[in-house]
Amino acid sequence: MNQWEVFVMDVAELAEGQDIELTIRTLNPGLHKYTYKRVRAQVSSDLKKFPDQLQVRLGRGQMSKSRFSIKVLGDVQRMPAKYL
Amino acid sequence: MAAPRSNREFVEACIKSGDAVRIRQEVDWDNEAGAIVRRACELEAPAPFMEKIKDYPGFSYFGAPLSTYRRMAISLGMDPASSLPEIGREYLKRTNSEPIQPVLVDRKDAPCKENILRGADVDLCKLPVPLVHDGDGGRYVGTWHAVVTKHPVRGDVNWGMYRQMMWDSRTMSGAVFPFSDLGKALNEYYLPRGESCPFATAIGLSPLAAMAACAPSPIPEPELVGMLSGEPARLVKCETNDLEVPADAEIIIEGEICPDYKVEEGPFGEYTGYRTSPRDFRVTFRVNCITYRNNATMTISNMGVPQDEGQLLRSFSLGLELEKLLKSQGIPITGVYMHPRSTHHMMIVGVKPTYSGIASQIAQLAFGSKLGPWFHMVVVVDDKTDIYNWNEVYHALCTRCHPANGIHIYRNAPGTPLYPFATPHERKYSIGSKVLFDCLWPLDWDPVNDVPTTVSFKSVYSQEIQDRVTSNWTAYGYPPVK
Numbered sequence: 001m002n003q004w005e006v007f008v009m010d011v012a013e014l015a016e017g018q019d020i021e022l023t024i025r026t027l028n029p030g031l032h033k034y035t036y037k038r039v040r041a042q043v044s045s046d047l048k049k050f051p052d053q054l055q056v057r058l059g060r061g062q063m064s065k066s067r068f069s070i071k072v073l074g075d076v077q078r079m080p081a082k083y084l
Numbered sequence: 085m086a087a088p089r090s091n092r093e094f095v096e097a098c099i100k101s102g103d104a105v106r107i108r109q110e111v112d113w114d115n116e117a118g119a120i121v122r123r124a125c126e127l128e129a130p131a132p133f134m135e136k137i138k139d140y141p142g143f144s145y146f147g148a149p150l151s152t153y154r155r156m157a158i159s160l161g162m163d164p165a166s167s168l169p170e171i172g173r174e175y176l177k178r179t180n181s182e183p184i185q186p187v188l189v190d191r192k193d194a195p196c197k198e199n200i201l202r203g204a205d206v207d208l209c210k211l212p213v214p215l216v217h218d219g220d221g222g223r224y225v226g227t228w229h230a231v232v233t234k235h236p237v238r239g240d241v242n243w244g245m246y247r248q249m250m251w252d253s254r255t256m257s258g259a260v261f262p263f264s265d266l267g268k269a270l271n272e273y274y275l276p277r278g279e280s281c282p283f284a285t286a287i288g289l290s291p292l293a294a295m296a297a298c299a300p301s302p303i304p305e306p307e308l309v310g311m312l313s314g315e316p317a318r319l320v321k322c323e324t325n326d327l328e329v330p331a332d333a334e335i336i337i338e339g340e341i342c343p344d345y346k347v348e349e350g351p352f353g354e355y356t357g358y359r360t361s362p363r364d365f366r367v368t369f370r371v372n373c374i375t376y377r378n379n380a381t382m383t384i385s386n387m388g389v390p391q392d393e394g395q396l397l398r399s400f401s402l403g404l405e406l407e408k409l410l411k412s413q414g415i416p417i418t419g420v421y422m423h424p425r426s427t428h429h430m431m432i433v434g435v436k437p438t439y440s441g442i443a444s445q446i447a448q449l450a451f452g453s454k455l456g457p458w459f460h461m462v463v464v465v466d467d468k469t470d471i472y473n474w475n476e477v478y479h480a481l482c483t484r485c486h487p488a489n490g491i492h493i494y495r496n497a498p499g500t501p502l503y504p505f506a507t508p509h510e511r512k513y514s515i516g517s518k519v520l521f522d523c524l525w526p527l528d529w530d531p532v533n534d535v536p537t538t539v540s541f542k543s544v545y546s547q548e549i550q551d552r553v554t555s556n557w558t559a560y561g562y563p564p565v566k
Contacts, residue, residue, distance in 0.1 A: 007221060007348070007363050023348055025222070031139060031209040033114065034223050035252045060359040061219025061351045079345055083370045
């Protein structure tokens with residue numbers, strides 16, 4: 001199980017039951033903790049529905065009480081190829 | 085005592101004088117190091133030199149490098165007990181001297197080249213980048229550093245302290261304000277042309293190089309370092325671009341600023357003592373190469389409530405640069421001081437009030453200058469008020485500033501997105517408002533019959549009475565006055 005975290009201005013941005021794009025950071029221990037990636041994902045307030053866990057922070061870093069499970073469907077590469 | 089020429093010399097000097105402590109037990113980069121620095125700032129304690137970092141053998145941290153005036157004095161090679169006015173006079177003397185050009189050294193003489201990561205080896209996570217505050221948007225690579233860039237047409241070199249967050253192993257994002265030198269170069273040149281802007285981030289600088297990167301001086305930073313230290317700054321060419329960086333820096337990160345791509349940055353604990361600016365898509369730095377010294381030390385500034393080095397150093401340099409500006413205009417000021425606890429928002433100016441409107445002239449020069457976006461309050465007091473004594477300034481502000489006639493508001497000025505009081509719209513577009521508190525007695529008042537007389541021990545008693553009371557003070561039963 002992976003631990004992820006997302007920053008949102010409003011928890012309503014985490015729409016359940018549909019594919020959404022999110023910028024998430026890993027909370028897994030190790031050197032790469034807190035690094036980001038852009039993904040397509042599904043989230044659910046049912047913590048057992050998906051394999052990974054998603055923690056939520058608000059715009060100024062406040063921890064939200066809302067918790068989700070998350071399924072990462074795939075990475076989204078926004079960076080132009082010339083920089084890769 | 086000579087000014088320390090590197091961060092290492094500075095750490096040793098601070099430990100020797102008791103202004104830094106050596107922490108030998110392991111410290112976690114994930115919040116713990118940041119919390120140590122924050123507490124040291126709030127207690128005005130010695131700077132923490134953390135020798136052992138979890139997950140990162142061989143690296144160390146030096147936190148809160150310049151968050152006290154004692155350490156600022158050490159950085160200038162002065163006695164740590166020097167008073168603030170003494171430090172200020174020394175800064176003015178050195179920065180009014182002849183420019184000292186930097187020298188370019190061979191890469192074999194540059195300690196920052198001892199380790200080089202290129203290509204697939206480039207990974208910011210190989211550096212002990214700390215999570216400075218719990219809840220920050222990321223691990224911050226650049227909190228006490230210099231982002232080196234060069235204007236593509238004029239060739240001006242800029243060292244600026246633009247915060248940089250690690251987004252992924254090769255990407256950083258940062259806050260670059262539109263009124264800053266880098267912000268102007270990006271908006272005027274690179275972004276319209278879609279050209280990448282080469283950059284190099286230097287971390288673990290000598291304290292005077294950090295001071296130069298933080299100071300809003302019009303003097304090019306490499307020359308300013310030389311003027312402050314009395315000897316040429318040692319620079320070396322980057323590995324992947326034409327920029328020149330401090331050869332004795334601990335870590336150099338080279339890359340390009342992407343003109344056509346942005347990633348999220350923030351939130352971050354800021355110098356105002358708040359997290360004000362929200363997470364947003366900001367300037368994106370793509371990393372191509374990392375070089376670093378053996379046993380490299382990463383410097384950490386932990387911004388928050390007073391006092392940290394951002395507040396202290398910016399207050400110091402903003403005040404002194406404004407003093408230079410006002411003197412260059414022939415205004416009879418007695419001094420300029422910005423208390424770090426104002427989080428460099430309140431400028432206090434002492435002036436001999438020789439003509440009407442002088443406070444307004446001072447405020448307009450201050451707000452209209454390059455320094456202006458960094459503060460929004462100017463308090464003008466007379467030449468008899470000690471600008472360094474907050475009790476006197478506070479008394480003048482509360483008693484001499486007329487609520488209707490003495491407070492002047494300036495709207496639609498440049499501001500920063502970090503002003504905690506600003507509306508969301510103002511933050512988004514860097515719109516500021518400014519205020520002048522004119523604490524001068526009006527010159528059209530009769531000085532004998534209209535101007536109130538101050539009632540204090542020093543102003544209402546004869547010298548003979550003052551001397552008698554002072555010399556008998558302990559005989560009256562009081563403890564000695566320190």
